Amino acid sequence: MAWRVSHYVAASAVVAGGMYWAASAVWAARRLPVARAIVVTDAYEHFGDSLGRREILADVLARAGIAGRDYGNLLVAATALEPRRLRQGQRFEFRRVKHARVADRVMIRPSPERRIWLTRRGGDTGWVQTEEVIPWVATRSRIEGGIETSLYDALDQAVAETLLPANERRELAWAIADVYDWEVDFTRDIRPGDRFTVLFERLESPEGERRFGRILAARVDVAKTPSFAFYFEGDSARGAFYDERGRSLRRAFLRNPLEFRRISSRFGGRFHPVLKTWRNHQGIDYSASAGTPVRATADGVVTQAGREGGYGNLVELRHANGIRTRYGHLSRFGARLRVGARVKQQQTIGYVGSTGLSTGPHLHYEFLVNGRATNPQRKSVGEGTPVPARYKTRYEQVRAALLAELLPPAPPGSPSVSARDD
Numbered sequence: 001m002a003w004r005v006s007h008y009v010a011a012s013a014v015v016a017g018g019m020y021w022a023a024s025a026v027w028a029a030r031r032l033p034v035a036r037a038i039v040v041t042d043a044y045e046h047f048g049d050s051l052g053r054r055e056i057l058a059d060v061l062a063r064a065g066i067a068g069r070d071y072g073n074l075l076v077a078a079t080a081l082e083p084r085r086l087r088q089g090q091r092f093e094f095r096r097v098k099h100a101r102v103a104d105r106v107m108i109r110p111s112p113e114r115r116i117w118l119t120r121r122g123g124d125t126g127w128v129q130t131e132e133v134i135p136w137v138a139t140r141s142r143i144e145g146g147i148e149t150s151l152y153d154a155l156d157q158a159v160a161e162t163l164l165p166a167n168e169r170r171e172l173a174w175a176i177a178d179v180y181d182w183e184v185d186f187t188r189d190i191r192p193g194d195r196f197t198v199l200f201e202r203l204e205s206p207e208g209e210r211r212f213g214r215i216l217a218a219r220v221d222v223a224k225t226p227s228f229a230f231y232f233e234g235d236s237a238r239g240a241f242y243d244e245r246g247r248s249l250r251r252a253f254l255r256n257p258l259e260f261r262r263i264s265s266r267f268g269g270r271f272h273p274v275l276k277t278w279r280n281h282q283g284i285d286y287s288a289s290a291g292t293p294v295r296a297t298a299d300g301v302v303t304q305a306g307r308e309g310g311y312g313n314l315v316e317l318r319h320a321n322g323i324r325t326r327y328g329h330l331s332r333f334g335a336r337l338r339v340g341a342r343v344k345q346q347q348t349i350g351y352v353g354s355t356g357l358s359t360g361p362h363l364h365y366e367f368l369v370n371g372r373a374t375n376p377q378r379k380s381v382g383e384g385t386p387v388p389a390r391y392k393t394r395y396e397q398v399r400a401a402l403l404a405e406l407l408p409p410a411p412p413g414s415p416s417v418s419a420r421d422d
Helices: 005-030 057-063 069-077 151-158 166-179 389-406
Strands: 044-050 091-097 105-111 114-120 127-133 137-147 194-204 210-222 225-232 240-242 263-265 268-271 278-281 284-287 293-295 300-307 313-318 323-333 348-352 362-369 419-421
Touching: 044 057, 057 069, 069 127, 137 151, 137 389, 151 166, 166 194, 166 210, 194 389, 210 389, 225 389, 300 323, 313 348
Parallel strands: none
Antiparallel strands: 044 091, 091 105, 105 114, 114 127, 137 194, 137 419, 194 210, 210 225, 225 240, 263 284, 268 278, 284 362, 293 348, 300 313, 313 323, 323 348, 323 362
């Protein structure tokens, strides 16, 4: 049978297909295998360091290989960093290429709200700075509890770790003491069974960090007598605390000449540890570490600053209304302190020591009225300045709102809650 044109076309296609298949098989046999791409996930190593005692920024960076001209270039780029403000314990986070000696990135967090990143550009071209603002979110929290031993212990029991970590609970304790600096001495006035309630702001970062923000309102019951504090701002951003009647908690005299509070003896008679005899102890001894700053409890004029018998190094201040205060056993005096100088309340006038008739570091504090020793715990220092009349209505509104959060009405039959998040 004679072949048609279509038969020739089909045969040609079969032959061509076979040749293509054979050529492909030969090429595949000769083609080299291709390895999978290598993905580098840990080319860098990260490590931290901190500023040691009596160290400066250069010391920490030198340990990360950043020194000499490289250190100078970093300082030029770090315009947001204030090296002189860095304190012992400041943390630094570094990054460097594995097995390299010199770090190529530094992260410094000078405050909870800021991170500063310094990254090497490459080669010897210097560093570039990036500043990050950390967006903390504020929520309101309320705590309440009883005091049996100390304010610190009470807060540890009332505040859960999930609400505030231990170091932030200490900050909260100091803040409460600062609010009541003119009203309550939490080392002397408090007795077992006294209670506190505090409304405050808690801050949380995107990474889940938690810290204390500020106190908004508080109530402290001392000897079953309540003392309220409400935070209020007028036209300016600088607010203050006022009581339930709108009087400032700030008074003419502080309740305590030390910020770090621990009393070793009370006002009245005692057995003198050096003279080995009973004598009237005309003041209060505050036990504290040597070098603790001593502050003036009120505005006044320096009438004495020098050595005075058993007092050792003594500072005496004259105040209004015939009141004088004395601060004894000091290790040294405050800067530029001299007889005749005027001092402000809370100004540092000296430092705790053990000069004179003293068995260990402490401050002897006296409160004299018309030359007569008086117990400063029982001395009335008058009422605080009231809220200005033009702010009275606004203050009453703020106070009412804060009071509703501070002391919310409990549902009938429900147990009290020691801590909560809002």
